[in-house]
Amino acid sequence: MPLNLNRVSMPEQEPGQRRHNFQEVNLGLTPELARAEASRCLFCKRPTCIDGCPVGINIPFFIQAILDDSPEEAVRRIRMDNSLPAICGRVCPQEIQCEKTCVLNKKGAPVAIGALERYVGDYAIRECLATECNITENGLKVAVVGSGPSGLSCAGELRKLGYAVTVFEALHELGGVLTYGIPEFRLPKEAVVQVEIDTLKALGVEFKTNHLVGKTSLAADLLDKDGYAAVYIATGAGYPQFMQIPGEDLNYVYSANEFLTRMNLMRAYKGDAAATPVFTGRRVGVIGGGNTAMDAARCALRMPGVEKVSLIYRRSENEMPARIEEVKHAKEEGIDFQFLTAPVEYLGTAEGAVRAARCVRMELGEPDASGRRRPVVIPGSEFKIDVDAVVVAIGTQANPIIAQTTPGLATNKWGYIITDENGLTSIRHIYAGGDIVSGAATVILAMGAGRNAARAIHEKLSEMAS
Amino acid sequence: MFELISKNLLAPAVWRYTVKAPEIAAKRRAGNFVIVRPKEGSERIPLTIVSSDPQAGTIDIIFQVVGATTMDLSETDGILDIVGPLGHPTHIEKFGRAAVVGGGVGIAPLLPIAEALKQAGNNLTAILGARSSEFLILEEEMAAISDGLLIATDDGSQGQKGLVTDVLQPLLEQGALDFVLAVGPVVMMKAVSELTRPYRVKTMVSLNPLMIDGTGMCGVCRCRVDGQTRFACVDGPEFDGHQVDFGSLSRRLSMYKAEENKRREARN
Numbered sequence A: 001m002p003l004n005l006n007r008v009s010m011p012e013q014e015p016g017q018r019r020h021n022f023q024e025v026n027l028g029l030t031p032e033l034a035r036a037e038a039s040r041c042l043f044c045k046r047p048t049c050i051d052g053c054p055v056g057i058n059i060p061f062f063i064q065a066i067l068d069d070s071p072e073e074a075v076r077r078i079r080m081d082n083s084l085p086a087i088c089g090r091v092c093p094q095e096i097q098c099e100k101t102c103v104l105n106k107k108g109a110p111v112a113i114g115a116l117e118r119y120v121g122d123y124a125i126r127e128c129l130a131t132e133c134n135i136t137e138n139g140l141k142v143a144v145v146g147s148g149p150s151g152l153s154c155a156g157e158l159r160k161l162g163y164a165v166t167v168f169e170a171l172h173e174l175g176g177v178l179t180y181g182i183p184e185f186r187l188p189k190e191a192v193v194q195v196e197i198d199t200l201k202a203l204g205v206e207f208k209t210n211h212l213v214g215k216t217s218l219a220a221d222l223l224d225k226d227g228y229a230a231v232y233i234a235t236g237a238g239y240p241q242f243m244q245i246p247g248e249d250l251n252y253v254y255s256a257n258e259f260l261t262r263m264n265l266m267r268a269y270k271g272d273a274a275a276t277p278v279f280t281g282r283r284v285g286v287i288g289g290g291n292t293a294m295d296a297a298r299c300a301l302r303m304p305g306v307e308k309v310s311l312i313y314r315r316s317e318n319e320m321p322a323r324i325e326e327v328k329h330a331k332e333e334g335i336d337f338q339f340l341t342a343p344v345e346y347l348g349t350a351e352g353a354v355r356a357a358r359c360v361r362m363e364l365g366e367p368d369a370s371g372r373r374r375p376v377v378i379p380g381s382e383f384k385i386d387v388d389a390v391v392v393a394i395g396t397q398a399n400p401i402i403a404q405t406t407p408g409l410a411t412n413k414w415g416y417i418i419t420d421e422n423g424l425t426s427i428r429h430i431y432a433g434g435d436i437v438s439g440a441a442t443v444i445l446a447m448g449a450g451r452n453a454a455r456a457i458h459e460k461l462s463e464m465a466s
Numbered sequence B: 001m002f003e004l005i006s007k008n009l010l011a012p013a014v015w016r017y018t019v020k021a022p023e024i025a026a027k028r029r030a031g032n033f034v035i036v037r038p039k040e041g042s043e044r045i046p047l048t049i050v051s052s053d054p055q056a057g058t059i060d061i062i063f064q065v066v067g068a069t070t071m072d073l074s075e076t077d078g079i080l081d082i083v084g085p086l087g088h089p090t091h092i093e094k095f096g097r098a099a100v101v102g103g104g105v106g107i108a109p110l111l112p113i114a115e116a117l118k119q120a121g122n123n124l125t126a127i128l129g130a131r132s133s134e135f136l137i138l139e140e141e142m143a144a145i146s147d148g149l150l151i152a153t154d155d156g157s158q159g160q161k162g163l164v165t166d167v168l169q170p171l172l173e174q175g176a177l178d179f180v181l182a183v184g185p186v187v188m189m190k191a192v193s194e195l196t197r198p199y200r201v202k203t204m205v206s207l208n209p210l211m212i213d214g215t216g217m218c219g220v221c222r223c224r225v226d227g228q229t230r231f232a233c234v235d236g237p238e239f240d241g242h243q244v245d246f247g248s249l250s251r252r253l254s255m256y257k258a259e260e261n262k263r264r265e266a267r268n
């Protein structure tokens, strides 16, 4: 059979249209397109795509079911390895995971595994396919701290094994970054995130919002006083970093978390109809080159009155950590990319609002610790970018609250929790995973860590019971 | 939904609520605050926990109606979301002769701190300021726990006519104070800090920047203290008044004036 290199492309909203709305950009594959794409899979004897998946999803197995036109079976198959396919299909960096190791990638056209995964996940949502399982209560309680992807996946796994699971979440809404960070146009909240959370509720997972562990209760007390047999900490890495350059406290200089939280969690994208405002002015500068920077830039661009959004990144396009698709979409929508550029100071108006970013141009020197070439300032290259608002998206750190309030919990020098390969921390029965252990990473890695910890918790508690 | 146990009007547009929140009541210490979201769609706003009753499982908050969210709060029969207790509790020790200085609704956050200072064995002077006697709150409660109570009103309708700093100054001149803690409008906290600086009297202030999550996640509450960026919700809210950049704080507080006004007017 000749190789089919015609990778189907995902239908999407036109750039000119979508830059004025917050509806989803990618529209999803039709059954016909999905089957056409599935038919390109070579069903390799030793499928290398699986090696590229951080949680080892049996990819050809579910693709075969799509090809056979039995999407229900595809749902069943994918759920064996991944409980949130509609989310991962949308946000995983497939180009550096499964699609990178797909044999067809050598020919430049890997199977669109992400699009197919999303197709299956959306089918499950549309048809309200419940996860099949008979839960036998085992009488043990486990507490999960944080309702991001890591906490959700851990909670789901443990619940299926018969544990009574309570998820504690500091915010008033569930989902972690899926809710407050990633915007609606990339990951719909009601249609996708909420549905996945409702599925867990239907399984019997209990959720407690407005509960900041470390303040409302202590992690150790959950074990010692409240009767939980184990605790899984999945609090993410949501502590924003600033560059510590002059002018960062000027008005309308936001951390990406603030900007995105206003937009997404507090719904400021709805304009005056939302109680929580956001101000963008006409020209917005976004500092950074990751997914967060891309999301902030594209959110800003969609706000009424915004004419220009400049994305200011200190390295070149090749080094940008964002998903390739987001960069492509951002370019199509007209984001002004300023590569090899870094701000050194923000200038303000008399009222204290930011009015410009004083920037320098960079060139790439020797590789640094991350293996990427280190940006070096070009002397005399200073120039100004006029802005009415700035979003600083240069990364996050570990939130210190749990570490400060849990004596004996070992952390590394950056404040991330130290665990063994099973997610066990320095304290018996306290496990941790996701961004609070790895540092800011990806949804799929956070989910994988949650699942691993669930298995380790189950093993340990079963051992003790027998 | 958090149940309201009682609702009292203390002064024009200033309410005291007792709210059922057993977990928060059990953990709360002087200086802690909560973030509340009155109803679906409201903003999240920070309010100090004025008192708590762990037995009854209740906390008290006192707030002044100044904008859309506090209006929502004043009209509600239950509070949709409350999270806390947040922030570091006040650092309490026996300083010797301590003065607490409160302005307007800032007297509310001051009350639990004053109580804790008194309990730690300090000789306590309370200095309260208000526009007029009508707006003065918690006078009796403060009188009950302090060794001396001094009042200043803008119009002279009660106590001395003038500002809290006018009352504080003579005490400083007499060398009668070892410690000052001020809560109120930014201009007041700034003036108190400026006043105590030459006397080298340690002065703490409780900062009131804009907040959203209250957990260290968004950074909107960042303040400049001693040249460093500090997040008031997790590193504060109390800081050394001699190190705080009050200019930056009041600038940042005015960030959404236009939007706030628009939303307030839309409600009227």
Ligand SMILES: Cc1cc2nc3c(=O)[nH]c(=O)nc-3n(C[C@H](O)[C@H](O)[C@H](O)COP(=O)(O)OP(=O)(O)OC[C@H]3O[C@@H](n4cnc5c(N)ncnc54)[C@H](O)[C@@H]3O)c2cc1C
Pocket: A091, A092, A093, A145, A146, A147, A148, A149, A150, A151, A168, A169, A170, A171, A174, A175, A176, A177, A178, A181, A182, A211, A212, A213, A214, A234, A235, A236, A237, A238, A260, A291, A292, A293, A295, A323, A399, A401, A402, A433, A434, A435, A436, A440, A441, A442, A443, A444, A446
């Ligand atoms: C804007 C943005 C875009 C991104 N885009 C992508 C993408 O396209 N693809 C991708 O794979 N990854 C992406 N990421 C990264 C990905 O979202 C994270 O790696 C992932 O969400 C980490 O999951 P988590 O469960 O560890 O933590 P989080 O998702 O951060 O969730 C942690 C939760 O814990 C809560 N919490 C914190 N402390 C406490 C406490 N003490 N008590 C109770 N609750 C607490 C928080 O409120 C939060 O809800 C993006 C991240 C951001 C910020």
Ligand SMILES: Cc1cc2nc3c(=O)[nH]c(=O)nc-3n(C[C@H](O)[C@H](O)[C@H](O)COP(=O)(O)OP(=O)(O)OC[C@H]3O[C@@H](n4cnc5c(N)ncnc54)[C@H](O)[C@@H]3O)c2cc1C
Pocket: B033, B043, B045, B046, B047, B048, B049, B062, B063, B064, B065, B066, B067, B068, B069, B070, B071, B105, B108, B109, B207, B208, B209, B210, B211, B237, B253, B254, B257, B260, B261, B264
């Ligand atoms: C740690 C902390 C503790 C607080 N404790 C109390 C308390 O116990 N009682 C109380 O009444 N208020 C307290 N505040 C202030 C309170 O949070 C604000 O008054 C409230 O957010 C106003 O919301 P709004 O939507 O009703 O008004 P908005 O429409 O947001 O604002 C109306 C007016 O109030 C000003 N304003 C807004 N936020 C603040 C603020 N944080 N401080 C001062 N002025 C502000 C605005 O500039 C505007 O002029 C506290 C603030 C912090 C940070």
Ligand code: FES
Pocket: B210, B211, B212, B213, B214, B215, B216, B217, B218, B219, B220, B221, B222, B231, B232, B233, B234
């Ligand atoms: S309020 Fe968001 S970090 Fe302090």
